[in-house]
Amino acid sequence: xxxxxxxxxxxxxxxxxxxxxxxxxxxxxxxxxxxxxxxxxxxxxxxxxxxxxxxxxxxxxxxxxxxxxxxxxxxxxxxxxxxxxxxxxxxxxxxxxxxxxxxxxxxxxxxxxxxxxxxxxxxxxxxxxxxxxxxxxxxxxxxxxxxxxxxxxxxxxxxxxxxxxxxxxxxxxxxxxxxxxxxxxxxxxxxxxxxxxxxxxxxxxxxxxxxxxxxxxxxxxxxxxxxxxxxxxxxxxxxxxxxxxxxxxxxxxxxxxxxxxxxxxxxxxxxxxxxxxxxxxxxxxxxxxxxxxxxxxxxxxxxxxxxxxxxxxxxxxxxxxxxxxxxxxxxxxxxxxxxxxxxxxxxxxxxxxxxxxxxxxxxxxxxxxxxxxxxxxxxxxxxxxxxxxxxxxxxxxxxxxxxxxxxxxxxxxxxxxxxxxxxxxxxxxxxxxxxxxxxxxxxxxxxxxxxxxxxxxxxxxxxxxxxxxxxxxxxxxxxxxxxxxxxxxxxxxxxxxxxxxxxxxxxxxxxxxxxxxxxxxxxxxxxxxxxxxxxxxxxxxx
Amino acid sequence: xxxxxxxxxxxxxxxxxxxxxxxxxxxxxxxxxxxxxxxxxxxxxxxxxxxxxxxxxxxxxxxxxxxxxxxxxxxxxxxxxxxxxxxxxxxxxxxxxxxxxxxxxxxxxxxxxxxxxxxxxxxxxxxxxxxxxxxxxxxxxxxxxxxxxxxxxxxxxxxxxxxxxxxxxxxxxxxxxxxxxxxxxxxxxxxxxxxxxxxxxxxxxxxxxxxxxxxxxxxxxxxxxxxxxxxxxxxxxxxxxxxxxxxxxxxxxxxxxxxxxxxxxxxxxxxxxxxxxxxxxxxxxxxxxxxxxxxxxxxxxxxxxxxxxxxxxxxxxxxxxxxxxxxxxxxxxxxxxxxxxxxxxxxxxxxxxxxxxxxxxxxxxxxxxxxxxxxxxxxxxxxxxxxxxxxxxxx
Numbered sequence: 001x002x003x004x005x006x007x008x009x010x011x012x013x014x015x016x017x018x019x020x021x022x023x024x025x026x027x028x029x030x031x032x033x034x035x036x037x038x039x040x041x042x043x044x045x046x047x048x049x050x051x052x053x054x055x056x057x058x059x060x061x062x063x064x065x066x067x068x069x070x071x072x073x074x075x076x077x078x079x080x081x082x083x084x085x086x087x088x089x090x091x092x093x094x095x096x097x098x099x100x101x102x103x104x105x106x107x108x109x110x111x112x113x114x115x116x117x118x119x120x121x122x123x124x125x126x127x128x129x130x131x132x133x134x135x136x137x138x139x140x141x142x143x144x145x146x147x148x149x150x151x152x153x154x155x156x157x158x159x160x161x162x163x164x165x166x167x168x169x170x171x172x173x174x175x176x177x178x179x180x181x182x183x184x185x186x187x188x189x190x191x192x193x194x195x196x197x198x199x200x201x202x203x204x205x206x207x208x209x210x211x212x213x214x215x216x217x218x219x220x221x222x223x224x225x226x227x228x229x230x231x232x233x234x235x236x237x238x239x240x241x242x243x244x245x246x247x248x249x250x251x252x253x254x255x256x257x258x259x260x261x262x263x264x265x266x267x268x269x270x271x272x273x274x275x276x277x278x279x280x281x282x283x284x285x286x287x288x289x290x291x292x293x294x295x296x297x298x299x300x301x302x303x304x305x306x307x308x309x310x311x312x313x314x315x316x317x318x319x320x321x322x323x324x325x326x327x328x329x330x331x332x333x334x335x336x337x338x339x340x341x342x343x344x345x346x347x348x349x350x351x352x353x354x355x356x357x358x359x360x361x362x363x364x365x366x367x368x369x370x371x372x373x374x375x376x377x378x379x380x381x382x383x384x385x386x387x388x389x390x391x392x393x394x395x396x397x398x399x400x401x402x403x404x405x406x407x408x409x410x411x412x413x414x415x416x417x418x419x420x421x422x423x424x425x426x427x428x429x430x431x432x433x434x435x436x437x438x439x440x441x442x443x444x445x446x447x448x449x450x451x452x453x454x455x456x457x458x459x460x461x462x463x464x465x466x467x468x469x470x471x472x473x474x475x476x477x478x479x480x481x482x483x484x485x486x487x488x489x490x491x492x493x494x495x496x497x498x499x500x501x502x503x504x505x506x507x508x509x510x511x512x513x514x515x516x517x518x519x520x521x522x523x524x525x526x527x528x529x530x531x532x533x534x535x536x537x538x539x540x541x542x
Numbered sequence: 543x544x545x546x547x548x549x550x551x552x553x554x555x556x557x558x559x560x561x562x563x564x565x566x567x568x569x570x571x572x573x574x575x576x577x578x579x580x581x582x583x584x585x586x587x588x589x590x591x592x593x594x595x596x597x598x599x600x601x602x603x604x605x606x607x608x609x610x611x612x613x614x615x616x617x618x619x620x621x622x623x624x625x626x627x628x629x630x631x632x633x634x635x636x637x638x639x640x641x642x643x644x645x646x647x648x649x650x651x652x653x654x655x656x657x658x659x660x661x662x663x664x665x666x667x668x669x670x671x672x673x674x675x676x677x678x679x680x681x682x683x684x685x686x687x688x689x690x691x692x693x694x695x696x697x698x699x700x701x702x703x704x705x706x707x708x709x710x711x712x713x714x715x716x717x718x719x720x721x722x723x724x725x726x727x728x729x730x731x732x733x734x735x736x737x738x739x740x741x742x743x744x745x746x747x748x749x750x751x752x753x754x755x756x757x758x759x760x761x762x763x764x765x766x767x768x769x770x771x772x773x774x775x776x777x778x779x780x781x782x783x784x785x786x787x788x789x790x791x792x793x794x795x796x797x798x799x800x801x802x803x804x805x806x807x808x809x810x811x812x813x814x815x816x817x818x819x820x821x822x823x824x825x826x827x828x829x830x831x832x833x834x835x836x837x838x839x840x841x842x843x844x845x846x847x848x849x850x851x852x853x854x855x856x857x858x859x860x861x862x863x864x865x866x867x868x869x870x871x872x873x874x875x876x877x878x879x880x881x882x883x884x885x886x887x888x889x890x891x892x893x894x895x896x897x898x899x900x901x902x903x904x905x906x907x908x909x910x911x912x913x914x915x916x917x918x919x920x921x922x923x924x925x926x927x928x929x930x931x932x933x934x935x936x937x
Contacts, residue, residue, distance in 0.1 A: 199752045201749065202749040202750060202751060202752055202755070203749070203751050203752055203753075204749075205747075205749065222692065222693075222723075223723060226722060226723060226726045227726075229726060229730050230725070230726035230727075230729040230730055231729070232730060232751045232753060232754075235752060236691040236692070236730075236753070237690070237691065237693075238690065238691075238693040239692055239693025239694075240693070258720075258722070261722075269639060324739070328738075337842075377594050378594075408841075408842070409735065409736075409737075410736065410737030410738075410739075411656060411735075411736075411737060411838065411840075411841075412656055412657075412658070412659050412734070412736075412737060412738070412743070412838065413655075413656065413658065413659075413737065413738060414737035414738065415737060415738055415739070416737075417737060419739065422736065422737060422739065422740070423739040423740065424736075424739065424740050424741055424742065426741075427739050427740070427741065428739075
C-alpha cells in the first residue's frame with residue numbers, strides 16, 4: 001500500500017539524474033532544507049536569460065536529453081500527476097471525438113492550458129511550461145516502462161499529444177523543428193514528379209491531379225515512412241517512399257515513436273536502480289496503476305470457478321469476444337493460437353487453476369481431431385507457458401481491450417479479436433439479434449461501432465445484457481467485464497456497505513433476477529490511500 | 543504423400559545428412575561473407591529429434607561443426623532462428639535480458655491451410671497440383687513487391703516440404719529490420735483481412751494503390767484457368783452463393799436469378815463482369831479475384847525477429863520431402879508432388895566421390911538454384927566492398 005509519508009521520510013529533493021537510463025545512480029544527493037533556498041536561487045540565476053532558451057529552443061521536443069537538475073519531491077509528484085491527467089484527457093478525447101476535429105482540438109487546448117503545459121508554439125518565453133513538459137515526460141517514462149501494456153498505452157497517448165501539438169505549429173516553425181530534429185528530406189524534382197504523377201495520385205488518398213502538381217513530394221527512406229506505407233498511403237519505389245508535404249507529420253511521429261519506444265526499453269533495464277529508492281517506488285507504482293487499474297493477474301477467486309459452470313458463465317458474464325471464443329471452441333473442438341492465447345489467459349484471469357485449464361482444453365480438444373497424446377505434446381506446453389511454468393517463466397497477464405483491438409487481428413479460421421472491431425456489421429447484427437438484444441440497442445451498438453468506439457459498444461452490450469441503466473465504470477478489460485458482471489449478479493455492488501456473505505458461484509448465477517435492477521454506481525477504489533484520493537477519483541470519474 | 547512411411551526416417555536421415563545435404567553453399571549462405579564478427583556463431587539453430595523433442599538455442603563455431611552435429615544427431619527437422627547478441631549456446635552465461643535477438647532474414651510463410659475457405663479441391667494439409675497455383679500466384683505477387691517496391695535483391699523462395707512456401711529475404715539492410723518494420727511490411731502486403739466472422743475479406747477503395755493494381759495484373763492471367771475452370775467457383779449454386787455474397791445487394795439478386803441459365807463458371811463470370819460494369823464505383827470484380835487468389839501471409843512468422851523457420855534443405859518429417867529452393871524462372875513448372883526427394887535419392891546409384899553426391903541425384907537442380915542464390919550475394923557483397931574502397935581511395 002502506498003504511503004505518501006513514506007516519500008516524505010527521505011529527502012525532500014530528488015536528483016533527476018536518475019531519469020537518465022543507463023546512468024548508474026549509486027547514491028542520491030540529499031540536500032538539507034537549509035541549503036535548498038540558496039540552491040534554488042543559484043539554479044534560477046543560471047537558467048535565466050539565454051541559457052533558458054538554449055535548453056528548450058522549441059515548445060515541442062523529442063525528449064532526447066533527460067533533465068539533470070534537482071527538484072523537490074513535491075514538484076516531482078505534481079508534475080507526474082499533471083502529466084498523467086493530461087494523457088488521460090488525451091485518451092478520453094480520442095475515444096469521444098474524431099482526432100483532429102475542431103471539437104477535439106479546442107477541448108485538448110483547454111486542458112493543456114489548464115494544466116500549464118506548452119499548448120502552442122508561443123514566441124514568448126514559456127520556459128516553465130516547457131520545463132514541466134520535459135521533466136514530467138521523463139518521470140512518467142519510469143512509471144510506464146515496466147510492462148508491454150503500460151508502454152503501449154503511454155506511447156499511444158504521447159503520440160496523440162505530440163500530433164496535436166505538431167499540427168499547431170505554423171509553417172515556419174515546422175521547418176525549424178524538422179531541422180532541429182534532423183528530419184529534413186530532399187524534395188523530388190519536377191521531372192521526376194511528372195514521370196510518377198499517376199502513381200503519386202493513386203497512392204495518396206485525397207489528392208487531385210492539380211494538387212499533386214502544386215505539392216512538394218519528399219523522397220524518404222523506407223524506415224522513416226513506416227506508418228505511411230503500412231496502410232498504403234504513400235507510393236513505394238525501390239526502398240523509398242514518396243511523401244507529400246502534408247503527410248510529413250506521420251514521418252515525424254514515426255520517428256518520435258521509434259525513439260520513445262527504444263528509450264522505454266532502455267529505461268526498463270535501468271529500473272532496478274530507481275526502484276531501490278524507497279521514496280519513488282510507491283509513487284511510480286501508483287502512477288502506473290492509476291491508468292490500467294488491476295491487470296488481473298492476481299486473482300482472489302483462484303480455483304473458485306468450476307469447469308461445469310463455464311457454459312453458463314459464458315452466456316451470463318462473458319464479454320462478447322470471450323463468448324464467441326467459447327462457442328467456437330465448443331463447436332469446433334479446436335481454437336487456433338491467437339484464440340487459445342486470448343481465451344486461455346482470460347480464463348486464467350477469472351480464476352481457473354493450471355490443472356483446471358489443462359483439463360478444460362484437453363477435454364475439448366480430444367473431442368476433435370487431436371488425440372490425448374498429441375494434446376500433451378503440442379498444446380499442454382503452451383498452457384503451462386501461459387501460467388509461467390515453462391520457457392522464460394513469465395506469468396502472463398490476460399489481454400486488455402486495447403491489446404485485443406489493436407494487435408494481432410484475426411485471419412481466416414480465427415475466432416479471436418474484438419467482435420465489435422473485427423466482425424462484419426451485418427454478422428454482428430445477426431449475432432446480437434440471436435442473443436436477444438432489442439433492436440434499438442442493436443442500432444445504438446452499430447452506431448458506436450461505425451464511429452470506431454469499440455469499447456463503448458461493448459459497454460453498451462454490457463448495459464443491455466446485464467440490464468442496468470448506468471454501468472458506472474469505463475470498460476477496458478474483458479476480465480473487468482466479467483468481474484463487474486459477477487458483482488452485479490451476486491449483488492456485489494452492495495457488499496461494500498453490508499457485511500459480505502459467502503456465496504457459491506451457483507448461487508451467484510441464480511440470483512441474477514433478484515438483483516439485476518441494482519444500479520448503484522461503483523465507487524472508486526476504497527482501498528486507495530486518502531492522500532491520493534483526489535487522483536483516484538479523477539481516474540474513475542469518466 | 544502416399545508411399546512415404548515416417549517410420550523409415552531413422553534409416554533415411556543418416557544417408558541424407560551424410561551424402562546429400564549441401565553443406566558447402568549452406569555454410570556460405572549463413573556466414574554472409576564473414577563481414578560481421580561471429581555472425582554464424584551467434585545464429586540459433588533448433589533441431590527436432592525423434593518423438594517431437596525440440597532442442598533450441600544451439601549454435602556452432604563453424605559450418606563444419608554444424609555439419610558434424612547434424613550427422614551425429616540426424617535431426618527430423620532443422621529450424622533457423624535469429625542472430626543473437628551472444629552465442630545462443632552460451633545464453634545462460636550472460637545477464638538475463640542482455641541476450642537479445644538482433645538480426646534475422648525477413649521471412650514469409652504462406653500456408654495452404656489459410657486458403658481453406660476458398661479452395662474446393664482439398665482441405666487442411668492436403669494439396670494437389672490444382673490448388674498449388676495459389677502458391678505460384680503468391681510468389682509472383684510478393685516477389686514483385688519485394689523487388690520493385692521494397693528494393694530488395696536477395697530472396698530465396700523455398701517449398702516448405704508439405705503444404706506451402708517460405709521466403710527468405712537476405713539483404714544486409716533487411717536483416718536488421720525491427721519487429722515494427724517487419725510488421726509494417728507484412729501489412730503493406732496484406733489485402734485479405736478478417737476471420738471467420740467476416741464474409742467480405744477484401745475491401746478496395748479509390749484510389750487503387752499501385753501495389754494493388756500491380757498485384758491484380760499478376761492475378762488476372764491465372765484467374766480463369768485456376769478459379770473458374772480448376773476450382774469451378776461458380777459451378778454450383780452452393781459455391782456461387784459464396785461468391786455473389788461479395789457483390790452489392792441489387793446485383794446479387796439479379797445474378798442469382800440468371801446464373802442457373804448459364805452453362806459453366808466462365809460464362810457466369812462473364813455475366814458478373816458485365817453487370818458490374820454498370821455500377822462503376824464498385825470494385826467487386828477485383829475484390830472477388832483477390833479474395834480467391836491473393837496471397838495470405840502468416841504475419842506472426844514474419845513479425846518476430848526471433849521466430850524460427852524451417853531451414854531450406856530440411857526434411858519434412860511427415861512427408862519425407864526435402865525443403866527445396868524454387869527456381870523463379872521455372873516457377874510455373876514447379877510441382878511439389880514430384881519432389882519425393884529423399885525416397886528417390888535412396889535408390890540413386892552409389893556415387894564415387896563423397897562430397898558432391900547431390901550432383902548425381904534429383905536434388906541436383908535445386909542445389910544449383912541455391913548455389914546461384916549464394917553466388918549472387920557474394921557478387922553484390924564484392925561490389926559493395928569495391929565501392930567502399932574506391933571511396934576511400936579518393937582521399
